Amino acid sequence: MPCIESHVILSGSIMDERHNGKGHGAIAIDCEMVGGGSDGSIDLCARVCLVDEDENLIFHTYVQPQIPVSNYRYEVTGVTEDHLRDAMPLNEVQDKILKILYNGESVGRIRLDGEKVRLLVGHGIQHDLDCLRMKYPGQLLRDTAKYRPLMKTNLLSHSLKHLTKTYLGYDIQSGIHDPYEDCISVMRLYKRMRGQxxxxxxxxxxxxxxxxxxxxxxxxxxxxxxxxxxxxxxxxKCWCLDLSKECSLGS
Known part of the structure; x- marks a missing residue:
């Protein structure tokens, strides 16, 4: 496994607002979910992480749950009650993430053919967005769980753990999940497919x-x-077309 030093700030959040370069840069996202409801089966986003194409951590925070947590799923998430006691409110998390993704573009008048707005890369990305109660244009989403060349022959999704081992050659998620590590794997998978x-x-x-x-x-x-x-x-739509100026955006 390559040396991936986690830069996650456990006690707070950080955001790098220097991403003003041209071109459709990609941002990878990963969320860790705790459980709500009487049986702990309702997924609640408790932690979110974003990295850029250079694998820099540009945003990380714990997220204040919208309903009481009944299962912290500590063995997987590493999240405890203390982490969420002073966590960032969900509406503030949404605003900060959208500010990074739209990168100066007006949310109400977004130009999909513009050079500022970011592609959003994830694994099971729609589930992450649903738990964050966010929407983002489908043309700008790149999902390693739904990309045909990375799926099983019966069009079911592989796990991120399997894809990382198969295509990148190292293991992840051997214990508590690190959202920074998962973001790095997602970004590397995307760039490998895009670079074909x-x-x-x-x-x-x-x-x-x-x-x-x-x-x-x-x-x-x-x-x-x-x-x-x-x-x-x-x-x-092959992701290699993300690098072609002649092609319109698509999933």
Whole structure:
């Protein structure tokens, strides 16, 4: 396992507001959940961490639960009652995270083709956003649990622990989960997938972009396998296109 020194500030929070560079930089997010409700089954975000593409910790805080905690899940989260006693209120957490992600763009008039707004990378990212009671444009989300090349053949998700071992070659989550460590794994997976070198062909070809939908079944039956391959397109957007200025954003 590589040396990943945790920079999480256990007693408070930090935020780096220097991210004003151009380009769609990516931010990785990870949350640790405690349990609420009579049986402790309701996930409550108790800790959230964000890192940038250079693996710098740019935000970390404990989060004040919206309802009483009935299970701290200490063996996994490492969170105790003391950590949450003076934790940051959820609405303040939301404001700080959105300020980082929108990076100077107006929330009400966001330009998805602009260069300031950030891509948000995570594993099971929608669950994290739901627990934070936040929304973020789907075109700007990159989920390592839902990205087709990282999923099982039956389109079920692998765990982050499995993906890290398989693609990055080291172990995580061997004891108490470190959200900084998980963020680093998510960011490294994203950058590895984004860095794949593909030939981007047919982007200006309307027929190719419409795939099989624009061709009658009787016409398809007459085509050879090579001809079918020529007009086929994947049903997901490859993350390598995040680096292409010619392509619009998509998930």
């Amino acid at each position: 070198d593909h030939q981007v062909e047919g982007l200006g070809n309307e027929r190719a972009n419409s795939g099989f939908d624009s061709i009658r079944s009787t016409e398809l039956e007459k085509l050879t396998p090579d001809e079918l391959y020529e007009i086929s397109i994947s049903d997901y």
